[in-house]
Amino acid sequence: MTLSGRAAIAGIGATEFSKESGRSELRLAAEACLAAIHDAGLTPADVDGLVTFTADASAEIAVQRELGIDALRFFSRVDYGGGAACGTVAHAAMAVATGQADVVVCYRAFNERSGHRFGQAGASSRADSTGLEFSWHLPFGFATPAAWVAMQARRYMHDHGATSEDFGRVAVAMRRHAATNPKAWFHGRPITLEEHQASRWIVDPLHLLDCCQESDGGVALVVTTPERARDLPHPPAVIRAAAQGTGPGQMMMFGYYTGDLAALPAMNTVGTRLWKQSGLTPGDVHVGILYDHFTPFVLMQLEELGFCGRGEAPGYVADGGIELDGRLPVNPHGGQLGEAYIHGMNGIAEAVRQLRGTAANQVADVEHVLVTAGTGVPTSGLVLGTG
Amino acid sequence: MxxxxxxxxxxxxxxxxxxxxxxxxxxxxxxxxxxxxxxxxxxxxxxxxxxxxxxxxxxxxxxxxxxxxxxxxxxxxxxxxxxxxxxxxxxxxxxxxxxxxxxxxxxxxxxxxxxxxxxxxxxxxxxxxxxxxxxxxxxxxxxxxxxxxxxxxxxxxxxRPSGGRYPLRPAIGPDTRFFWDGVDAGELRVQKCADCAALRHPPGPMCPECHSVERDHVVAAGRGTVHSYVVHHHPPVPGRTPPYVVAVVELDEGVRIVGNVNGCDPADVHVGMPVRLVFERMDDDLVLPQWTPLDAPDPEPPAPRPxxxxxxxxxxxxxxxxxxxxxxxxxxxxxxxxxxxxxxxxxxxxxxxxxxxxxxxxxxxxxxxxxxxxxxxxxxxxxxxxxxxxxxxxxxxxxxxxxxxxxxxxxxxxxxxxxxxx
Structure with a gap:
């Protein structure tokens, strides 16, 4: 028995994406959940499970109270920042597949731009296992996600001859996609490679335009059984595979101590399981939703997931491979670089739209979409299909 | 006016x-x-x-x-x-x-x-x-x-004056104290399994190779090469003046460690650059193990208090x-x-x-x-x-x-x- 085909996403909902929502994170969560439940043709009374990120500020019971749900039978949180995104759906799918719950809503909502910003340097650490991990890095002023990713990016450049332009082509493609997505923050605002190169250093070798934007907003997803989903208004996005994964010597974002820095072994763990569970291969995927908090990790994901060989991603992208008409259209909504940074949850919603045929930048005849979550951290992934 | x-x-x-x-x-x-x-x-x-x-x-x-x-x-x-x-x-x-x-x-x-x-x-x-x-x-x-x-x-x-106290302080636990005690004593200590002799950094309580909890350490010779590095520009980091270099240094002993590369222009740092250990005093209580190009002169010792x-x-x-x-x-x-x-x-x-x-x-x-x-x-x-x-x-x-x-x-x-x- 596997999880494949045992659960589906029946509803998606979101708030607007902004730089200052002007309301509480709990309110954003409740609004996104309610929108997703209504999109699924259900009411809060039908919901008996809630899953979110460990990092979310709004507890499952707080969202339960706002939605007026009488009782939850399943609640769970997934850790490790943006690596949790697809993991929330994996947990929800396991719950509905095993009958632990009937309808589970996964949500993530924050004021990441107007409130607590992840990109700012933190100074404190406690002596728990995570605090000790950070203590090998923070004292050296090595204190931001951009810096932690840049360390791997530099080694990738060294090992494979990649350049800053190779990273820039990812940003240009994402902004080109966002330019024609009315929901995207950067709607109508594409960039050129020259603008990418001229943008200021954040942490060399990363320019400003290698780093995704920061956003306020919330996204929610309704997971139920495929049988029930087929009775609801939208065609279901069936979960063909769901996986979480770590790599050897895994740390939060400091994969520097064993093996190859120019690699994302946790994503390899996830990818291997996704292909096995779904019975698909990279060639069967029509759209890729690749977590794009920083451009270099889009390249490395293409390699880890088997879309190309080691060191070949720069060529794959330069050849137009990730464009809407490319071999693997990546992030037609514009990704987190272009649409919004909602910790990867907006990407899962885009995957559902591509399968429904309702996306702003709709790719033709989409049957399978691969979705990944935050990389560099313990991560997760999904393969969604029509049906 | x-x-x-x-x-x-x-x-x-x-x-x-x-x-x-x-x-x-x-x-x-x-x-x-x-x-x-x-x-x-x-x-x-x-x-x-x-x-x-x-x-x-x-x-x-x-x-x-x-x-x-x-x-x-x-x-x-x-x-x-x-x-x-x-x-x-x-x-x-x-x-x-x-x-x-x-x-x-x-x-x-x-x-x-x-x-x-x-x-x-x-x-x-x-x-x-x-x-x-x-x-x-x-x-x-x-x-x-x-x-x-x-x-x-x-x-x-x-x-806001930080009052001379460096703000980026490590948390120290029972499994990592030996490392920071070593730094205070002018040693870079690398954990060594007391049973199978495997070296490991960062350290931890159980040897992942043989599962022994008996720990020892070696004192690193203080030579290594830059395995990768970044130059931090933005955002501001408390206690730090950008641009500064952070590197993953591969020690001659075979383990890797993160530290700053000081004593040279950030533009001169490159992957493969040989570096050597120096200790940087951040304040009265904290010393950090740092790196400098192998051929760089020793930093000026702090002037003794008159x-x-x-x-x-x-x-x-x-x-x-x-x-x-x-x-x-x-x-x-x-x-x-x-x-x-x-x-x-x-x-x-x-x-x-x-x-x-x-x-x-x-x-x-x-x-x-x-x-x-x-x-x-x-x-x-x-x-x-x-x-x-x-x-x-x-x-x-x-x-x-x-x-x-x-x-x-x-x-x-x-x-x-x-x-x-x-």
């Missing part, structure tokens, strides 16, 4: 000596004893008052209405024009003669002038100078003081001396209020600083008679710090005194004696 300020300064300077603050009490033994006990001055002041006490006699005291200063108007004008920062820079006292117990004094004030605008380390600003003089019952002047402040336009948001008069700036000392100089400004006795105003803690007042300069000079030149003390003020002397006074005769016949705290020079003073100094 500049023209208005200049005109105002000329008008005030033309007024000459104006009646200043009254001296509430005659020169008296009780206040002298409070002062000498608080400052640790063991001189014989049974008949004459310590000259550096001169300003104490005209201090208004707690709760007294603050008398207007001759400099209030220009200071307000500068405030209004955005020069809101203020820091005292000079305090020069000239002693015509020592005053005797029992004498009644009065004081006057005179405006000096305004110079500026000048670019300073604090920001653009104006120096404002005024004078206070003390007179005896016969109308003869006994002392004069020059006081100068810098009114400056603060650059950006007011900086031998001199060490004064432990306990809260008691700071508060007792403030009160003994009749200075009731809250930043000298109320830690919460001092911190609310952006200071790290309560700090030594200027009247005490000048008194300590006197104590230092007269302890080393017993019997000499002071003619003047000219003080340049620097870093604040916070409670919890140590003030080390050093100095001696200078080539020009004066006597120089320097007061060092952990933040740098608190005071540099030039002392002159009445008789030509031997």
């Amino acid at each position: 500049h023209d208005e300020l200049t005109a105002l300064a000329e008008r005030l300077a033309a007024l000459g000596d104006r009646p200043g603050v009254p001296c509430p009490d005659p020169v008296n033994a009780a206040m002298i004893r409070n002062w000498t006990q608080a400052l640790g001055d063991t001189g014989d002041w049974s008949e004459l008052a310590p000259p550096a006490m001169i300003q104490v006699w005209s201090m208004p005291g707690l709760g007294a209405a603050r008398a207007g200063s001759i400099a209030d108007e220009p200071l307000r004008l500068l405030d209004g024009a955005g020069f809101t920062g203020v820091v005292a820079t000079n305090c020069d006292q000239t002693y015509d003669r020592y005053v005797r117990v029992g004498e009644a004094l009065r004081s006057t004030m005179r405006f000096g002038g305004v110079t500026g605008p000048k670019k300073t380390a604090m920001g653009e600003g104006y120096f404002v100078t005024w004078f206070q003089s003390w007179w005896d019952e016969d109308g003869a002047r006994v002392a004069e003081m020059l006081f100068r402040v810098l009114k400056f336009r603060p650059r950006g948001a007011p900086r 031998e001199g008069l060490d004064i432990a700036l306990t809260p008691t000392f700071v508060i007792a001396t403030a009160l003994a100089t009749r200075d009731h400004t809250p930043v000298h006795h109320d830690p919460a209020l001092a911190r609310a105003q952006g200071s790290q803690d309560i700090f030594l007042n200027i009247l005490t600083t000048i008194g300590l300069v006197q104590r230092y000079a007269l302890e080393r030149e017993p019997g000499a008679e002071l003619a003047s003390i000219a003080v340049r003020l620097g870093a604040p002397a916070y409670a919890g710090d140590t003030l080390t006074l050093t100095g001696g005769p200078a080539a020009d016949g004066t006597y120089t005194v320097r007061g060092l705290v952990s933040l740098g020079d608190h005071v540099t003073a030039t002392v002159r004696f009445k008789e030509p100094h031997p």
